[in-house]
Amino acid sequence: MAAAREAVYPTPLLQAWRKVFLNRSLPYVAQYPGGGPHWVHRRCRTRVIEEHLLGSCAISLSSTDEAGWCRWACLDDDTANGLATLQRVGGIFAHLGAPSQLEASRRGGHLWFFLEAPTPAGLVKRVLHSVLGWLRDGEQLAVPNEVYPDAEAAGSLGHAVRLPLGKHPQTDIWYPLLDPHGHVLKFPAMERALLHLIEHPRVPAEWWRHGWQTALMERQRRIGMTPVAVSLWDAPKLAQEAEAKAKGEIAVLARRESHALAIMQWVDANVSPLELLDVYAASAQPSRQGKGYLAWCPFHDDIAPQSDGSPGTPSLYLVDDHYHGYGWSWKCLSSNCRLHAGPMKHSFRLLMELAGLSAGAAVPLAVRMWPDCEPQEGSVT
Known part of the structure; x- marks a missing residue:
């Protein structure tokens, strides 16, 4: 039997980094060079995380846990100006009290929010949509086109998002972390990059419940607008989306039954x-x-x-x-x-x-x- 490969990075460091991102231990998505992403129904152990950091494969993790809660949120924008949009939106969220980490990606970027404590994914999703909806409709700003977590029901898998600090298998490129001004963060070693994310400021639990609304009204005053209380994500829109989703699921179930x-x-x-x-x-x-x-x-x-x-x-x-x-x-x-x-x-x-x-x-x-x-x-x- 071949000897097990020795760990390259300290195990406690990998475990701490894994704890930041791991909503559920299984399944996870793996993508190897030359292949497509696929769900792997085994536990995402520290060895798997290390393979991602070494560039052997790209790992993506579900945006919700089994109970419909989450440890992080991510805004994704793959449009031509996506990275600039995320940088501007990240600055606004920071002023509102929600620090984030900007990361470049193959076609745009990701904006990561690390939560102080696991939080219901439905609440996180609605708050992000509410703030982005105000920025888009109230201030006429461009906003990211994808929000994760996208699922909230207990048992739902949730969209998987590729972890930072890995090499993209399609381009063979390590995409960097960026500071709030869009400058590349340079680390002397991967261990320092891991510590940067482990120690990154968290979004307080209270912010998701009430703090965002107060902060948004204060922003409206600061930029000379009449303060308007922004409620959680528009209910009629939610109903329309639920109806469309139900119709889509019925069609999927019918097709699945025939197959x-x-x-x-x-x-x-x-x-x-x-x-x-x-x-x-x-x-x-x-x-x-x-x-x-x-x-x-x-x-x-x-x-x-x-x-x-x-x-x-x-x-x-x-x-x-x-x-x-x-x-x-x-x-x-x-x-x-x-x-x-x-x-x-x-x-x-x-x-x-x-x-x-x-x-x-x-x-x-x-x-x-x-x-x-x-x-x-x-x-x-």
Whole structure:
């Protein structure tokens, strides 16, 4: 077995930086040179963060956690003048009491806000939209065209945003952090850049609840305008967007239902049960046995001693038989398990059982976990 690669950067430093950005430990998005971004349903450990910092791959993290809260927010502008727009908007937010960090990107830039404490993503999203809406409509200023977090419901994944300080796989360029004047921040070593973000000023929790409104009215007075109380993001607009979103989701669900069999077959052909156990049942601990693997069964207690006092034995058998065209198969060998009966089962059935879902409910879960499994419009299935 090859020796594990030694860490390049101090582990406590990587852990602290990971804590700044990690809303949820899994999944995350990885993009390697020459390939496209894809969701990875494994935990984003410090080793993964270090690969990003070394330029081996680009890592993007979800903008919300499992409960619909967030640790950071990000404004993204990929237009021709996007970086200048973000610089100006960042200065305004700073005067309003919300410090930010400007970062250049391939086509524009990102403006990062680091939160003092995890905050409901819905509140953060609405406050950002409210302030940007005032700047756009009340002061006629250009504002960024994307706001993250974009999701807020518990369980929703949220758009993933590429982490700073990594090399972009499409351009092979490290895009810099910038100061409020748009000048490149130069660091003698990557460790100093990491510390800069770890120690960056946070947006106070109270600012998201009430402080932004007071600060915005003070700005209106300062620039000679009659103060106008700006309420949270326009409700009729929210209703219209919700209606449009619902219609879109209905169409997606209808299309997904017609493609359900193809999605199930894709999962059976491409997803290893070992990956599913790693995500849903880490205690299974599969180990190589002959041509396959034996693992502790997640569906009954095979760890407990047997009736004669002998120790329990792993009973979940998994085998990859792609050579004969069958793909991955699995079965519990113990007659005490409800899943013992019947023929060998495949990956989609394991996803259903581990997630506790029906086939119909497991199909959209599979699409979230592996977007490639959903047939595209016009594709042949």
